[in-house]
Amino acid sequence: MRVGIFDSGVGGLTVLRAVAEAMPGLDLIYLGDTARVPYGTRSPRTVIRYSLGLGSFLAGQGVDALVVACNTATTHALPALQRAGAEAGVRVFGVIEPGVTAALRVHERGAIAVLGTEGTVRGGAYQRALVQARPGLEVVGRACPLFVPLAEEGWLSGEVPELVASRYLSDLVGQIDTAILGCTHYPLLKEVIQRALPGVRLVDSATETAAALLQALGPQPGQGARVFQVTDHVERFGQTGAIFLGQEPSPVEWVDLPPPAGAFASCCPEGRF
Amino acid sequence: MRVGIFDSGVGGLTVLRAVAEAMPGLDLIYLGDTARVPYGTRSPRTVIRYSLGLGSFLAGQGVDALVVACNTATTHALPALQRAGAEAGVRVFGVIEPGVTAALRVHERGAIAVLGTEGTVRGGAYQRALVQARPGLEVVGRACPLFVPLAEEGWLSGEVPELVASRYLSDLVGQIDTAILGCTHYPLLKEVIQRALPGVRLVDSATETAAALLQALGPQPGQGARVFQVTDHVERFGQTGAIFLGQEPSPVEWVDLPPPAGAFASCCPEGRF
Numbered sequence: 001m002r003v004g005i006f007d008s009g010v011g012g013l014t015v016l017r018a019v020a021e022a023m024p025g026l027d028l029i030y031l032g033d034t035a036r037v038p039y040g041t042r043s044p045r046t047v048i049r050y051s052l053g054l055g056s057f058l059a060g061q062g063v064d065a066l067v068v069a070c071n072t073a074t075t076h077a078l079p080a081l082q083r084a085g086a087e088a089g090v091r092v093f094g095v096i097e098p099g100v101t102a103a104l105r106v107h108e109r110g111a112i113a114v115l116g117t118e119g120t121v122r123g124g125a126y127q128r129a130l131v132q133a134r135p136g137l138e139v140v141g142r143a144c145p146l147f148v149p150l151a152e153e154g155w156l157s158g159e160v161p162e163l164v165a166s167r168y169l170s171d172l173v174g175q176i177d178t179a180i181l182g183c184t185h186y187p188l189l190k191e192v193i194q195r196a197l198p199g200v201r202l203v204d205s206a207t208e209t210a211a212a213l214l215q216a217l218g219p220q221p222g223q224g225a226r227v228f229q230v231t232d233h234v235e236r237f238g239q240t241g242a243i244f245l246g247q248e249p250s251p252v253e254w255v256d257l258p259p260p261a262g263a264f265a266s267c268c269p270e271g272r273f
Numbered sequence: 274m275r276v277g278i279f280d281s282g283v284g285g286l287t288v289l290r291a292v293a294e295a296m297p298g299l300d301l302i303y304l305g306d307t308a309r310v311p312y313g314t315r316s317p318r319t320v321i322r323y324s325l326g327l328g329s330f331l332a333g334q335g336v337d338a339l340v341v342a343c344n345t346a347t348t349h350a351l352p353a354l355q356r357a358g359a360e361a362g363v364r365v366f367g368v369i370e371p372g373v374t375a376a377l378r379v380h381e382r383g384a385i386a387v388l389g390t391e392g393t394v395r396g397g398a399y400q401r402a403l404v405q406a407r408p409g410l411e412v413v414g415r416a417c418p419l420f421v422p423l424a425e426e427g428w429l430s431g432e433v434p435e436l437v438a439s440r441y442l443s444d445l446v447g448q449i450d451t452a453i454l455g456c457t458h459y460p461l462l463k464e465v466i467q468r469a470l471p472g473v474r475l476v477d478s479a480t481e482t483a484a485a486l487l488q489a490l491g492p493q494p495g496q497g498a499r500v501f502q503v504t505d506h507v508e509r510f511g512q513t514g515a516i517f518l519g520q521e522p523s524p525v526e527w528v529d530l531p532p533p534a535g536a537f538a539s540c541c542p543e544g545r546f
Contacts (some may be wrong), residue, residue: 035319036309043506046308118509146433149422160419160436167433233316236391 001220002027003213004058005067006051009037010152010237011184012069013244015095018210019067025222030249031058033257035232038148039072040117040183047119051077053257055084055092056264065091065217067209071116071182075123080267087263091216098212099180099205100129106201107178111138113200115169115193116182118143126182140176144168144186151185154243161189165196176200188244228252274493275300276486277331278340279324282310283425283510284457285342286517288368291483292340298495303522304331306530308505311421312345313390313456320392324350326530328357328365329537338364340486344389344455344478348396353540360536364489371485372453372478373402379474380451384411386473388442388466389455391416399455413449417441417459424458427516434462438469449473461517501525 005016009032016030031054033039039047051073058066066085068074074094085092103112114126121141130139146164155161172179173196180203181187187204194202228249230237241249259265278289282305289303304327306312312320324346331339339358341347347367358365376385387399394414403412419437428434445452446469453476454460460477467475501522503510514522532538 035315037314041310041506041509042308046505145426146419146422149419153418155419160433160440163433163436232319233314236314 001065001217001222002029002063003065003067004029004031004061004063005069006031006033006054006058006073007069007184008032008039008073009034010240010244011148013241013249014184014187014206015067015069015209017245018206019213020224020226022210022214023217023220024224025220027222027225028227029058029061029063030226030228031255032228032230032237034230034237038117039070040119040145040148042072042119044076044123047073047076048080051081052084052260052264052267055081056260056262057255057257059085059088059090059264060261063090065093065213067213068092068094069184069209071095071184071205072119072123075120075125078125084263084267093209093213093216095184095205095209096125096129096182098208099182099203100126100133101212102208103130103178103180103203104133106203110177111140111175113140113142113172113176113179114182115142115144115179115186117148118145120182126180140172142168142172147183147189148185151188151243152240156188157192161192162195165189165192169193169196173197173200178203181205229255231255231257274338274490274495275302275336276338276340277302277304277334277336278342279304279306279327279331279346280342280457281305281312281346282307283513283517284421286514286522287457287460287479288340288342288482290518291479292486293497293499295483295487296490296493297497298493300495300498301500302331302334302336303499303501304528305501305503305510307503307510311390312343313392313418313421315345315392317349317396320346320349321353324354325357325533325537325540328354329533329535330528330530332358332361332363332537333534336363338366338486338490340482341365341367342457342482344368344457345392345396348393348398351398357536357540366482366486366489368457368478368482369398369402369455371481372455372476373399373406374485375481376403376451376453376476377406379476383450384413384448386413386415386445386449386452387455388415388417388452388459390421391418393455399453413445415441415445420456420462421458424461424516425513429461430465434465435468438462438465442466442469446470446473451476454478502528504528504530
């Protein structure tokens with residue numbers, strides 16, 4: 001079985017890594033839109049347009065299922081992608097629902113925090129899903145824009161990330177008992193985040209998404225082929241990707257995205273890429 | 274006289290601010306490609322393609338001159354923009370040459386450092402221009418990726434920016450006597466950078482570019498009209514822009530970039546946008 005995983009850039013490799021660990025036999029195509037990263041500060045309309053293009057490109061390569069590894073893309077574009085996927089016969093999974101389910105499982109008292117990019121926090125998809133599942137629940141959204149460049153620099157421990165995490169998070173201590181790492185980059189900073197939030201349960205959307213995929217598709221035999229496609233800079237993806245994947249991603253191919261086709265084109269809000 | 278200033282996002286407002294101070298009568302159109310920011314990590318080919326699109330759009334609005342406020346765009350795309358501008362009758366100014374001239378004016382001994390994004394430092398345009406003007410000069414390039422998000426967060430002083438600046442720069446102390454702030458965002462962190470580099474002369478490409486423009490065009494009478502155009506998120510540009518401009522930019526318009534036309538299309542390396 002072949003599964004496509006897409007992300008705005010390199011961060012979704014944490015999701016691919018978790019999926020590959022949970023289902024080593026799956027053939028995986030990773031598509032990182034490195035020419036247009038980051039999605040976190042872009043408008044919903046732009047994120048939907050980009051996401052449909054990525055989904056269309058993967059569907060065109062014959063994937064059986066599609067994982068939207070990017071939290072911002074899941075926030076804004078999952079409904080449009082699922083509509084297109086239903087027409088095209090491709091199951092579409094996002095990272096938010098698994099994170100929400102896991103957070104509600106471990107949550108006991110106080111509020112749940114959603115840590116993410118500006119787009120994810122403002123978009124409010126995590127918050128809506130949490131409150132819908134448990135009305136009256138208190139949810140705090142917290143954008144942490146410096147976490148992404150810290151992860152990409154590989155500054156995963158030490159004084160700078162500790163201080164940044166403390167500045168973003170320390171006022172949440174005592175107020176929350178659970179925090180969702182709602183951005184693909186944040187699992188790399190998990191230890192630093194945990195120290196800024198002592199006693200708080202951290203939910204990693206990447207591993208939860210992999211578990212949800214395994215449950216939905218069942219164990220899959222196969223060779224576990226991997227291919228990595230990016231819309232810009234093959235070399236840079238290899239270098240930064242190694243921080244996220246634990247080994248250099250290979251092979252990496254540059255791809256030029258065509259306009260979305262078929263169901264993905266008709267679900268595009270502007271009717272064009 | 275009407276001058277167009279473009280940048281990958283919000284950072285070029287430091288250049289607009291300096292130009293407006295030097296030549297208050299100029300009518301200025303600012304174009305920020307916020308849908309595709311940042312350019313600093315993109316490949317040269319992509320940056321050239323994007324820059325020709327921005328230049329074409331401003332030329333289509335009848336500007337007499339064009340300022341490439343983005344250091345990365347100047348690094349990769351200035352020759353292509355100048356070829357297109359020469360055909361279209363639009364003078365094109367970049368931020369690198371003024372910074373280089375100023376650095377050579379104040380430099381006395383040791384090396385000159387170029388601080389910028391990955392794209393600017395790897396692209397090597399500052400380094401080449403410095404060495405061409407003064408053969409044998411020692412030039413050190415230093416990418417400081419966290420400076421941009423720090424500036425956009427408005428974390429311009431305090432422990433975090435001090436530590437980040439020290440981590441990026443402290444080994445340069447004693448080795449350099451001059452540092453070029455080769456990214457539009459860096460002037461906001463000038464005080465922090467100065468403390469990390471005590472005694473080092475800092476050259477601000479924004480003010481040097483404004484001075485070069487004044488020298489080339491001469492004083493210009495006029496009403497000093499301003500308009501700000503962005504390719505994404507009008508509201509976010511207004512908020513972050515205030516940090517860079519010292520006041521909220523207004524009016525801000527969303528624009529949908531058409532493919533480059535005329536001379537700008539024929540100078541596009543792929544023949545298309």
